[in-house]
Structure formats: structure tokens, C-alpha cells
Amino acid sequence: MLGKTYDREVCSAARALELVGERWSLLIVRKALYAGARRFGDFRSLGIATNVLAGRLEGFVEAGIMERTDVNGPEYLLTEQGRELATVVVALTAWGDRWLAPDGPPVHYTHTGCGDDVTPRLVCGTCGVLHDADEVHARPGPGMPAEIAARMAQSEIVPPRST
Known part of the structure; x- marks a missing residue:
């Protein structure tokens, strides 16, 4: 969708941007x-623009993010894969609220069960919530080519420390 591929990047974030990185x-x-x-x-x-929208919706169908049904006329429904993008939407919104919303958040995402705000968090499976991105280290996973x-x-690549 981006018109550019990241074939040289061995990175799931780059692959995800191929599908959802376009501005719309x-x-x-x-x-x-x-x-x-x-x-x-x-x-x-x-x-x-209608042609751009049609292209995005069809691209989402092809990628498995949405499915098209024609029971009551054409509808585009998010699949499980598409619904999992809620985490990305909430996290990006929270970042925008913090850095780009001088008058405060225009929208609050809230938990249907209790009504409290939903917030994104970095969480360690053992220790719980992390307090800073500096606590995260990138290491090779099973999909990383051996070389x-x-x-x-x-090189012991670690995230840069903020100053």
C-alpha cells in the first residue's frame, strides 16, 4: 500500500507499515x-477520495484485516487481525494526546465494563508494567536470519538512552 517495500528490513514493524502505514x-x-x-x-x-478508500478497503480484505460480506449489501467487517489494531490506534492516540493536543484529548477511549480510560502500557510478562522505553532491549527472535x-x-545493540 505504501508504494515502497521494506524488503531489506527484517522487521515486523516495517511489514506492518506495508499494510497500515498509509495516512488513511x-x-x-x-x-x-x-x-x-x-x-x-x-x-x-x-x-x-472514493478511489483511495476503495483501494484501502480492498487492500485490507486482501491482507485479512477486513472481510467483505454482501448479506445486506456490501459491508467491510474487521477480522480478528483487524480488531487487534485497536492497541495501535489507542497507543498512537495517547501519544498524539500527550504531544499534539494542546487543549487536551479530543477523544477518550474508555473501558465498556467500568467506564475508566484505557491507556497503553509496555508490560513485562514477569515484572509487570515498565515505566520507561529505556527498559526495553531488542534481541533477535526466531525469525531473524542467523547472520x-x-x-x-x-554489537550488543541497545536502545539509546534519553538525555
């Missing part, structure tokens, strides 16, 4: 998640 993509997903958008016309309020994993181990 997460807005379409947000509209489907939190405004109940399902039909082509429901997404038009975003102000997207790149060896270079990473030699």
Missing part, C-alpha cells in the same frame, strides 16, 4: 472499531 489506513480502522463503520459510505466522512542475529550479538 488507521483512520479507517479507527472508524470501523469505534464508530461502527461497515459500509463504504460510512467511511466517506473521513474525507477520503543478522550474529551481528546484533556482536
Whole structure:
């Protein structure tokens, strides 16, 4: 979708950007998640050109992020893969609220069960919530080619410390 591939990047974030990195993509997903958008016309309020919207929706269908049903006319429904993008939408919104919303958050994402705000967190499976991104280290996973994993181990790549 981006018109550029990241074939040289061995990175799941780069692969994800291929599918949802275009400027309208997460807005379409947000509209489907939190405004109940399902039909082509429901997404038009975003102000997207119809050809771009059609391309994004079909791209999402091809990628497995949405499925198209024609029971009551054409509808685009988020799949499990698409619904899991809620984490990304909430995290990106929280970042925007902190750094780009001088008058405060325009929207609060809240838990349906209790009504409290939902917030993104970095969480360690053993220790719980982390307090700073500096507490996270990137290490090779099973999908990393052996030669790149060896270079990473030699250089001991760690995240930069903030000043």
C-alpha cells in the first residue's frame, strides 16, 4: 500500500507499515472499531477520495484485516487481525494526546465494563508494567536470519538512552 517495500528490513514493524502505514489506513480502522463503520459510505466522512478508500478497503480484505460480506449489501467487517489494531490506534492516540493536543484529548477511549480510560502500557510478562522505553532491549527472535542475529550479538545493540 505504501508504494515502497521494506524488503531489506527484517522487521515486523516495517511489514506492518506495508499494510497500515498509509495516512488513511488507521483512520479507517479507527472508524470501523469505534464508530461502527461497515459500509463504504460510512467511511466517506473521513474525507477520503472514493478511489483511495476503495483501494484501502480492498487492500485490507486482501491482507485479512477486513472481510467483505454482501448479506445486506456490501459491508467491510474487521477480522480478528483487524480488531487487534485497536492497541495501535489507542497507543498512537495517547501519544498524539500527550504531544499534539494542546487543549487536551479530543477523544477518550474508555473501558465498556467500568467506564475508566484505557491507556497503553509496555508490560513485562514477569515484572509487570515498565515505566520507561529505556527498559526495553531488542534481541533477535526466531525469525531473524542467523547472520543478522550474529551481528546484533556482536554489537550488543541497545536502545539509546534519553538525555
